[in-house]
Amino acid sequence: MDSEIVGIIAGALSCTTFLPQVIKTWKSKSTKDVSLTMFLIASLGTALWLVYGILIHSISIIGTNIVVLFFSLTMLWLIFRYSRKK
Amino acid sequence: MDSEIVGIIAGALSCTTFLPQVIKTWKSKSTKDVSLTMFLIASLGTALWLVYGILIHSISIIGTNIVVLFFSLTMLWLIFRYSRKK
Numbered sequence: 001m002d003s004e005i006v007g008i009i010a011g012a013l014s015c016t017t018f019l020p021q022v023i024k025t026w027k028s029k030s031t032k033d034v035s036l037t038m039f040l041i042a043s044l045g046t047a048l049w050l051v052y053g054i055l056i057h058s059i060s061i062i063g064t065n066i067v068v069l070f071f072s073l074t075m076l077w078l079i080f081r082y083s084r085k086k
Numbered sequence: 087m088d089s090e091i092v093g094i095i096a097g098a099l100s101c102t103t104f105l106p107q108v109i110k111t112w113k114s115k116s117t118k119d120v121s122l123t124m125f126l127i128a129s130l131g132t133a134l135w136l137v138y139g140i141l142i143h144s145i146s147i148i149g150t151n152i153v154v155l156f157f158s159l160t161m162l163w164l165i166f167r168y169s170r171k172k
Binding site (some may be wrong): 003006007009010013014016017018019020021023024025028030031032033034035037038041042044045046048049051052055056 | 089092093095096099100102103104105106107109111114116117118119120121123124127130131132134135141142
């Protein structure tokens with residue numbers, strides 16, 4: 001088995017992990033059961049991965065973490081947006 | 087700045103990303119707003135990262151993804167457990 005094929009599929013899945021939550025929250029406008037702390041940690045962790053990618057000049061790490069950071073910050077925005085309306 | 091210090095902090099944060107959601111769901115016993123698809127993708131992605139880590143003999147990738155897979159599967163179990171009770 002080519003290990004890089006497994007790595008590319010794993011990376012593609014990691015990129016889209018938060019997308020279903022963004023879609024669900026966007027439609028339901030409800031964030032009661034969703035952990036704010038999870039997305040704070042995810043955003044901070046992903047931002048640090050991005051810094052790491054820039055420091056070691058890795059396009060794969062930079063690209064992946066830009067996508068994950070985008071979805072993670074979108075979730076933070078949705079959580080603040082819909083929790084305020086209650 | 088030592089890039090490996092940034093990488094280690096980023097990795098530690100990634101490991102614990104799902105933990106706050108596990109704690110929140112464990113306490114509230116409510117999973118209505120949480121995306122099942124997110125944790126299905128996370129579990130599959132993390133399992134593939136684990137396979138990738140084994141294939142390229144990377145202890146860091148193996149260790150990190152065992153932790154993330156554990157929390158991700160715990161969330162799947164909590165979602166099935168509490169959604170059935172409704």
